Amino acid sequence: MVQTDDPELKDSREKHFGSQSVGDDGWLNKQWATLIWLALVVWALWLSGLGRSPIVNWNGLPEVGRFWLAMFHPTLTVEFLGVMLAAAGVTLAFAVCGTACSLVIGLVFGIASSRVWWRVFWPGRTGWLWWTGVRTVLSIPRAIHEWIWGLLLLSVLGLDPLVGVLAIALPFGAITAKVFSEILDETPTAPLEALINSGVKPGRAFLYGHLPQALPNLISYGFYRFECSLRAAAVLGVIGAGGLGYQIFLSAQSLQYEELWTGFYALIFLNGLVDGWSGWLRKRMGFVGRMALTETAPSRQISDSGLESDPVAEGSRRVFSQRGQRWPVLLSWGAIALAFPTCLAYLDIDWGRLLRARSLFADIIVQVTPDKVLPNFSFELLPIALQTVAMSVLAITLAGLGGVLFSFPAAQNFFLPGGVLHGEGEREKGSAGYLGLWVSRLVLLAARAIPAPILAFVILLGMLPGMWPGVLALAFHNFGILGRLMAEVNENLPEGPVRGLRSLGASAGGVVFYGILPANLARFLAYSLYRWEVCLRETVIVGLV
Template identity: 50%
Template structure:
């Protein structure tokens, strides 16, 4: 008896629902952006200070004839060397702290140490505790650390070095731990199963595999240290930031432009050297938020490359020179007077004063609004400028070499200037024509982060796999179709991840623009530090830490939903 086979009806794949986490985050962003505009007073009438346009014109005209007198150039060179030395010393300690703390805060380290204990709670608890402890110094901006250490050590170069080393060390530890956790573990497990101690197994297996990733981020952290060293000059640490701030306050714009040119050249030279060396080593990205997506290196580590050798020797010489040039008094770290001052600060700060929570919540809302506006502007501008700033985009898109090179150079120079000028200086410039509030602070943060995001995003475009683009062109796709279907969909998720990462950094940076009149919690923190109101300072720091951790959690949740 024959059986007739009944064909099953084909079922089409179910269309994903419009109401998902991505839609939710998108609508929440639109609502928060409109609220931030309202908080900044954009919908009100009085925003522009008409009397400030004359100062803006004088500032722009002074760019044509900066002060290049020999005496002033000598002062500029000294300030430049001081900024560079602060950055090198701070980076040295932050990488050292980051490597040790990064291992201790990595999950794989504690799994290796406690390999006999299979309980998940036992293996997870230690690294979560270490990461929780590191989150506190990471959330406090280096300028606040600097203001705090000024009260302890006075105007000693040690202040600038510690103010960079402590928060950047905690940030580096977080990134290093994530790199180690996402590095392939098979060689490590083989050594551990052979009876090799965990530290030796790390040194001979995991760290060599992750070395280029760790080195790439160390380069990026050094570039950040240059900018932070300039910012710390505002509190009296010296260097280019201090000289720029003094020149701007005294309206000596010709001198200010000389210092700005020096800062731009220093930042540009650091970027160029970092990019060249990373290409030689086969580590093209400054920062990659998804370590597993860092492709297998096409180039080995060039041990015999003369550029690598000269760079290594030059780094050693610069580190030795920087510590000699800074002349920080490290004996103050363990002097009895320091411990007495610290004990006095803790006694004065405890218990915290929660009597003004309503004001703190209001300032927190303004701080959050400032960061949202800043990152919306920086993110949009960074996306638009990242493509012409990529060295493989315009030239491969059919535009002539000369025209493409001109656009490439101009865009990169624009991004360099935007990120080289410290946020407080941008804020002071915009305060010429804008009334004090969060709007000039948001614009200043937006411009500075635009320069950083645009360069990071350009590297994403430069490191794209070219085979899908070549295939589309071979099929007859136009340049616009190649961009819409072959480039944008592959870069946009990474762009959003970078924007969210910078948002976490930006919420900390609202402190430094608050110092110059941009409002928010930063202004209150500066006032409390200068008046030695440690109870109020501790309360404000607690609120600021809660705000920072909330932004971190939201950012991490959004990044997970976009994967």
């Protein structure tokens, strides 16, 4: 039995796994981090050739005009709409099945790659080695984009729906495991340690004392991962896996811009539907946001009976105690439970194909062993790798800045009547605020719904080949994702201090720069750095366009 009150055991855990403190800034202060990032941006701008070589294709501007004019008259024939509806069903089925598989993988390996798990079950150097080994193994599938997984699986399994599901499940399972492990590590361990000290077995203590606290954040991230899977399913269509991405790619290749815009509108509608439904369900369940990468569990309050209460748990109990709100939530969870088997039946997946292709998988594994790969390594790849890093730096910088700017009009608690940036006498003036809210949210939705490779193809109509079409495509796509995440951070900001500044006479700009940005900047940076890792993977597929 593991006892956490043993001083030697505690020292061993902290020596190998580090302390469980959250919010430590680390050894690198903010000023040096800012200077290093600015230096990276300057280096990336120089490497991109900005100002030293032409980037605009002036001869392609008439084609760009044709593309934008087609936005106002998309193809709406009954036959083509039927094709797009069937393609949307395939895309949604890929996303559902891929998400379900990735969440199972993520939960199992998220627990196995969390520090708190090994602290409890196997403290000391041996546990640290297992923890390091699991995280190292998970970094391999996480580093390979789902498009590359799709191409690899396509060569083994052929044109089969299983390709689309596994191409999403494998990399997203590793990404989900990483995020789940961070959520588990940032969850307070006091209940877990109390149960273990009381004689409860570690496994049962982890199940009843730690997982329930982390469950709201795990479920919220699961919804976010479903939205990512929907976008990934569209990307996989480009390699022939089917779905909306495949139809959009065919229209783009044949320069049928009217059909291309029909596909864009279908993607935007499908992503908006999923985004709205998941947001509604999360709010009904009492969950705060999609992601909680740096956010600890909500503070507990003392109830009238003298016991601690969890605000999230209390909010969930209130939801299920109200009959009018309970049934829609239960129906939604029932639909979630039925979605996976329904989509499996719709795709008609033959899981036995994996067993029949196991010899081909074995051959591929043999070909990627270090003794096969390292002799073929060439330093000629170094300039290409540096370009990849430079593209990702520029893209995530532009996306982050744009996301911060759009996060304010896209948040419901700033410019609407009664918002924190309005004075008491301005509560009735809100038409501009509502217009800004819907326009900014529509722009963010369109940006994140359209896959980056398709965006790169469109941008290439008016730009010369080089780094900048990829940079702009990645920047615009990630801007849509970051802007929505940052808007949620703004919406969840405690309004008391901000309204206090406003009541003392601070201008709207002063409230933003001295009240809102300092409070939310850490979350903004955390999301941007998280997306930078994803953006680095996406540069590979954008480069192929």
